[in-house]
């Protein structure tokens with residue numbers, strides 16, 4: 091693939107950087123046959139006047155990737171430090187001078203028919219690519235979400251706190267149905283009928299000045315943006331977040347509602363199932379959190395510099 095700049099893009103695969111078009115897998119690969127790979131979505135923010143790109147909470151993403159590997163019996167062939175180094179290297183090699191999304195993947199590379207995960211001498215591998223990414227979903231105007239008829243996976247069916255590629259069929263079905271029905275995205279309920287999350291984002295609501303989000307035992311992905319929101323709300327706004335199970339109709343009567351995730355960032359929701367949320371505009375607290383989040387990820391709040399990995403990118 092040639093980017094507009096004319097620069098051939100590379101991906102890291104099978105232990106080396108290769109041109110993207112050569113970064114291909116054998117169709118017999120276990121991960122392709124059975125969805126047995128785990129991944130992360132990481133954002134890096136370009137700061138033009140400093141000639142550097144800021145990778146947001148890279149360590150937390152790789153720590154979650156390692157936890158996902160553990161759950162899926164995957165042996166990541168690279169150390170934590172090497173994955174961080176490769177993250178910086180690929181941003182430099184691809185001369186990423188705009189906001190960028192990074193996708194590291196650990197996958198079961200065996201060429202065999204059999205879903206068993208833990209064979210002797212099993213081969214697991216790591217790959218990584220980048221794509222330019224501005225807005226993943228519209229965060230400026232409010233979203234209209236629909237409650238999906240697809241239920242969110244239960245942790246005893248498919249590990250929900252691991253980012254397993256096969257599990258995204260659940261997200262894909264919910265998102266597709268929502269969009270075909272005229273909504274911007276879906277909210278998935280757990281099998282027990284409580285609110286879990288969006289198709290690939292966590293959810294917060296505001297009621298009477300309280301910030302509430304489904305707890306980590308509500309079949310959610312333990313989102314890094316969710317954690318960022320919890321910390322910013324507490325440290326910058328003095329608001330403690332309540333993590334608990336949420337009923338469907340609490341969404342309808344919420345004063346404010348928003349989704350959050352690495353790709354999504356913070357996206358206000360102003361309608362659910364054709365009901366206006368609050369006054370139908372982005373809520374004041376949502377706006378404050380959205381502004382704070384942008385300042386943090388773009389390196390404008392020195393207090394949170396430890397969350398940023400700084401990578402110089404020269405043209």
Ligand SMILES: Cc1ncc(COP(=O)(O)O)c(C=O)c1O
Nearest residue numbers: 290291292311313314315351352
């Ligand atoms: C299913 C799901 N839930 C929530 C999130 C948000 O997680 P994070 O903030 O770590 O990106 C994501 C995105 O990674 C996701 O795929």
